[in-house]
Amino acid sequence: MRFLEMLLFFLSVCLLVLLFVYNQRIRKSTLLVTSGASFIFLVVHLLVEGYRIQLLFLYGFIILMFILSVIGIFITPNFVWNISRIRRVLGRLFIVIGLIATGGFLYVFPVFDLPVPTGELKVGTQVFHFIDSSREETFGKTAKGKRELMVQVWYPAQAGTGNYAPFIPDTQILRYMAGNYGLPGFLFQHLKYVSNHAYLEAKVSSKLNAYPLILASPGFGSSRFLHTTQAEHLASHGYIVAVIDHTYNTFATEFPDGRITTDTTNELFSPDQDYRETRRIRDKLGKVLTKDVIFTLDQFELIQTGQIPSNLKGRMDLGHIGVFGHSIGGATAYDASYDPRIAVGIDLDGGLYRLSDREGLRKPFLFINSESYLEKLKMVMEKRVYTDAELKRMGSTREWEDQVTEDKKLELERMRLAVDEGGQILYIENTEHLNFTDVQFISPIFNMLGITGKIAPARANFAINAYMLDFFDLYLKNQNGTLMKGPNNCFPEVKFVDSLL
Helix, strand or coil, rough: CCCCHHHHHHHHHHHHHHCCCCCCCHHHHHHHHHHHHHHHHHHHHHHCCCCCCHHHHHHHHHHHHHHHHHHHHCCCHHHHHHCCHHHHHHHHHHHHHHHHHHHHHHHCCCCCCCCCCCCEEEEEEEEEHHEEEEECCCCCCCCCEECCCCCCCCEEEEECCCCCCCCCCCCHHHHHHHHCCCHHHHHHHHHHHHHHCCCEEEEEEECCCCCEEEEECCCCCCHHHHHHHHHHHHHCCCEEEEEEEECCCCCCEECCCCEEECCHHHHCCCCCCCCCHHHHHHHHHHHHHHHHHHHHHHHHHHHHHHCCCCCCCCEEEEEEEEEECHHHHHHHHHHHCCCCCCCEEECCCCCCCCCCCCCCCCEEEEEEEEHHHHHHHHHHCCCCCHHHHHHHHHCCHHHHHHHHHHHHHHHHHHHHHHHHHEEEEECCCCCCCCHHHHHHHHCCCCCCCCCCCCCCCCHHHHHHHHHHHHHHHHHHHCCCCCHHCCCCCCCCCEEHHHHHC
């Protein structure tokens, strides 16, 4: 909650309390001063912080009380305040309910601050629009019929000037984002006031001649914006991080000409499909996402040589490339790592796809899972089966879960091989699937719905960022690696599970 919002809410409560003062002389003068101050702070709030639709009741109440207080100067108090007892009671009850609802909105939909990157370097950001002329777009329409991508880069920067870039810059995007979670479009409009910690198109830091490149793949129905804190954190520690908006797999992607695409890949799946069909479609979607990553890497090679204009020209260390992703984006990171240019990768709580297409990946790979996902793996490790009651509660069938088990066995084999090659398998206590994205900061309502876990969002983010950085430092910079050696007292919630394999 922003300072002036808190102040306005406090003053509104004061105005409500004053309505219960029966000495009209005291009430008249005090209301005039309090409502006048409230009105002045309201104007300042609107000019400096910007309005929020969630505060409309608060705005209306303050304006009404100011008008009534001013009228009371010129008109006999009885004319303004001599209202029947029932109307006074009902009016005050309405105000109480309105202020409680406003307080609820402020709590559930705060204008929050993203965690500050811990590295010593400032952060810059730039957005690219790439068109893959070799691939037709199969998930929807594009201007030229070809696969188009928006890619945002965070990188080490010289000391920036001016304001930070916005967290999510477009209000149209915010409307689609709210709809993606089944909420009214206006509820996320306040996110336009949240800023990140990067300066738009700032100069690349001169501390090093070149920085390792890391590609990132968001999950199903997600967005590049929802990995801002991870990208900023890595950039502040000396990495160039490119997060890909997988067109038609994001909740919304806006292109330079104003076109907005939304998530259509969910239409590929249907409750009527059996497991084999669902797996086939997921593998097919996965191939497109993997090609997005490889194509993006190709474009950064062109940026490196100056064939695509950017201040990143010549500043990337393309001999040290990593990749990470969340959910199906984690599977994409794993699948893309078969490309010989990519040295290492990280899967954040994502089940793998295309398991039967090729042999296991022989590269260091880090798997960081939620507590819930670990339970699925433990079911397979311990050869447990669901009871009929559990299947009914899950809305699943034994045939479906048996096939899931077979895939998880293959997935565990891939994890074992990753450990043999120098990777690790971790899970973080009290986390759920969306704790691995910036969704966890947007609203505590996600915690109430069980989408994020009991762990504090800032703590989850801190732990995930620490282990990601340590892993990339170890294999892309040949330094650190302390956290990869085993359990650490500084992170008691992070558990190593390779022993269970």
